[in-house]
Amino acid sequence: MLPFSRVTVVGLGLIGSSIARAVKAYMPTVRVIGYDADPEVREIATRISLCDDVTDTPGAAVIDADLVILCVPVGAMGAAARDFAADLPADAIVSDVGSCKVSVVEALAAALPGAIVIPAHPVAGTENSGPEAGFASLFQHRWCIVTPPEGVSGFAVERVKEFWRQLGAEVETMTPAHHDLVLAVTSHLPHLIAYTIVGTASDLEEVTQSEVIKYSAGGFRDFTRIAASDPTMWRDVFLENKEAVLDMLQRFSEDLSALQRAIRWGKGDELFDRFTRTRAIRRSVIEQGQDDSRPDFGRAHD
Amino acid sequence: MLPFSRVTVVGLGLIGSSIARAVKAYMPTVRVIGYDADPEVREIATRISLCDDVTDTPGAAVIDADLVILCVPVGAMGAAARDFAADLPADAIVSDVGSCKVSVVEALAAALPGAIVIPAHPVAGTENSGPEAGFASLFQHRWCIVTPPEGVSGFAVERVKEFWRQLGAEVETMTPAHHDLVLAVTSHLPHLIAYTIVGTASDLEEVTQSEVIKYSAGGFRDFTRIAASDPTMWRDVFLENKEAVLDMLQRFSEDLSALQRAIRWGKGDELFDRFTRTRAIRRSVIEQGQDDSRPDFGRAHD
Numbered sequence: 281m282l283p284f285s286r287v288t289v290v291g292l293g294l295i296g297s298s299i300a301r302a303v304k305a306y307m308p309t310v311r312v313i314g315y316d317a318d319p320e321v322r323e324i325a326t327r328i329s330l331c332d333d334v335t336d337t338p339g340a341a342v343i344d345a346d347l348v349i350l351c352v353p354v355g356a357m358g359a360a361a362r363d364f365a366a367d368l369p370a371d372a373i374v375s376d377v378g379s380c381k382v383s384v385v386e387a388l389a390a391a392l393p394g395a396i397v398i399p400a401h402p403v404a405g406t407e408n409s410g411p412e413a414g415f416a417s418l419f420q421h422r423w424c425i426v427t428p429p430e431g432v433s434g435f436a437v438e439r440v441k442e443f444w445r446q447l448g449a450e451v452e453t454m455t456p457a458h459h460d461l462v463l464a465v466t467s468h469l470p471h472l473i474a475y476t477i478v479g480t481a482s483d484l485e486e487v488t489q490s491e492v493i494k495y496s497a498g499g500f501r502d503f504t505r506i507a508a509s510d511p512t513m514w515r516d517v518f519l520e521n522k523e524a525v526l527d528m529l530q531r532f533s534e535d536l537s538a539l540q541r542a543i544r545w546g547k548g549d550e551l552f553d554r555f556t557r558t559r560a561i562r563r564s565v566i567e568q569g570q571d572d573s574r575p576d577f578g579r580a581h582d
Numbered sequence: 583m584l585p586f587s588r589v590t591v592v593g594l595g596l597i598g599s600s601i602a603r604a605v606k607a608y609m610p611t612v613r614v615i616g617y618d619a620d621p622e623v624r625e626i627a628t629r630i631s632l633c634d635d636v637t638d639t640p641g642a643a644v645i646d647a648d649l650v651i652l653c654v655p656v657g658a659m660g661a662a663a664r665d666f667a668a669d670l671p672a673d674a675i676v677s678d679v680g681s682c683k684v685s686v687v688e689a690l691a692a693a694l695p696g697a698i699v700i701p702a703h704p705v706a707g708t709e710n711s712g713p714e715a716g717f718a719s720l721f722q723h724r725w726c727i728v729t730p731p732e733g734v735s736g737f738a739v740e741r742v743k744e745f746w747r748q749l750g751a752e753v754e755t756m757t758p759a760h761h762d763l764v765l766a767v768t769s770h771l772p773h774l775i776a777y778t779i780v781g782t783a784s785d786l787e788e789v790t791q792s793e794v795i796k797y798s799a800g801g802f803r804d805f806t807r808i809a810a811s812d813p814t815m816w817r818d819v820f821l822e823n824k825e826a827v828l829d830m831l832q833r834f835s836e837d838l839s840a841l842q843r844a845i846r847w848g849k850g851d852e853l854f855d856r857f858t859r860t861r862a863i864r865r866s867v868i869e870q871g872q873d874d875s876r877p878d879f880g881r882a883h884d
């Protein structure tokens with residue numbers, strides 16, 4: 281049973297283009313319509329046959345849809361929804377893929393009064409951006425978190441969940457506020473830290489940038505990967521999930537100060553204890569299939 | 583031309599066992615002797631035929647060597663060297679693989695007065711530990727930094743450099759102090775940050791540990807990898823390279839505070855500028871072969 285038959289993707293970047301590809305790959309009879317505010321992205325999407333049709337206006341993209349998925353930076357959700365509000369069919373379900381949910385729920389409710397809005401967040405991505413960076417298997421074995429508003433039809437929620445299951449994702453449900461707290465620690469804080477350390481390294485006077493790059497295999501390299509993520513998307517995430525991010529950042533800074541103090545005062549036992557505890561988490565990440573166990577830190581050249 | 587014909591590896595963990603394997607793979611006529619202070623490690627090394635011989639005492643391991651490489655945690659270098667000092671041939675070269683060099687140079691000079699000591703640091707590794715975690719190709723296309731003390735024979739330095747080249751590494755020379763500063767930013771600070779964030783995440787009350795693990799593909803996962811590194815090795819690195827690590831940590835904290843302030847006051851342009859600059863570094867890391875460009879953040883399951 282296909283949950284939807286006419287899916288519209290608004291925003292054809294990494295995630296939007298991966299959804300388009302995944303629908304064509306796993307639900308080949310479903311019609312996929314695409315729209316992007318950037319004419320260049322629309323042109324690329326048309327050239328690489330990403331969708332069955334790419335429209336020149338947002339209204340034309342949604343007019344016949346039974347599911348519309350917003351795949352734009354979280355700060356642009358409200359405006360993107362307003363642009364097609366007048367043409368949205370009354371029975372269409374609107375969803376999104378934003379990395380924070382409280383602000384998106386508010387923005388979509390304001391932009392689309394009376395519409396059926398069921399936000400979601402597939403926890404998947406790569407450090408690359410744009411319509412050519414997507415791939416159909418991106419959501420396979422990844423979690424998709426659905427945050428249904430109170431009072432919404434259970435059948436509508438089930439259709440959105442089934443849509444993500446058919447793209448290969450595991451589906452979980454939580455409130456928007458809890459989602460934003462969980463993601464603040466598992467995704468937003470790591471990105472902020474990675475952006476910071478890569479910035480710190482590039483500002484040093486005593487160590488040249490060429491040295492930083494040459495010797496990056498010692499650990500720094502792993503941070504450059506996530507610090508290469510899309511700047512617009514991440515600017516919006518930090519602005520829109522401000523409270524949860526600042527809370528996590530405060531805890532992180534306290535913990536870092538404690539380690540700093542242990543180093544300054546030569547407290548080896550305290551460092552050892554701390555470094556031992558973190559191994560168990562790594563084991564669980566691997567056991568639960570969220571990473572593989574092959575040593576990757578010293579990535580082999582094929 | 584082989585730079586050495588009888589190599590002794592003291593400490594048969596990830597790096598020591600990789601050196602033993604690499605010598606057997608790329609210099610098959612060279613005799614490799616191994617020693618480890620842990621009888622269980624010696625037994626494993628013997629069982630898996632890691633070396634031509636594994637001795638029960640450090641003295642027996644070095645007695646016939648022309649190169650002795652210390653592959654123990656940096657805080658254990660002095661004691662490990664003292665244990666074989668009496669049996670070290672006068673013309674043998676002693677080297678090591680420690681992640682910081684100023685303290686190791688001092689410790690080895692004190693433990694081995696009159697010996698030829700030429701420290702080195704292969705910038706390579708994985709998050710796994712122990713004699714079975716090593717592999718012969720670990721050093722291929724990785725940098726090895728040699729830090730020759732003043733006044734040492736240029737020919738001896740050249741032999742150590744040639745040894746690393748034959749294991750597949752690119753070799754660079756610098757002073758111990760500069761090495762420690764460069765590695766503080768490219769390796770020590772990243773590990774400290776990763777250990778911290780994984781600890782912070784596991785201490786939360788509002789978010790369960792199972793949620794942290796489930797949604798780790800959003801970025802957190804990349805930190806668990808390096809936070810799974812050997813606790814003893816890293817405790818020693820932070821204690822022995824204290825000044826450089828604390829300096830880098832101070833700079834990092836200032837930069838993090840600036841971003842925190844930008845988030846609190848909603849300064850989107852400042853965030854965007856910062857997040858844009860870091861992409862160029864990522865590009866260089868890939869161009870210089872220190873990582874590959876395949877998107878790995880959303881690791882595919884084969």
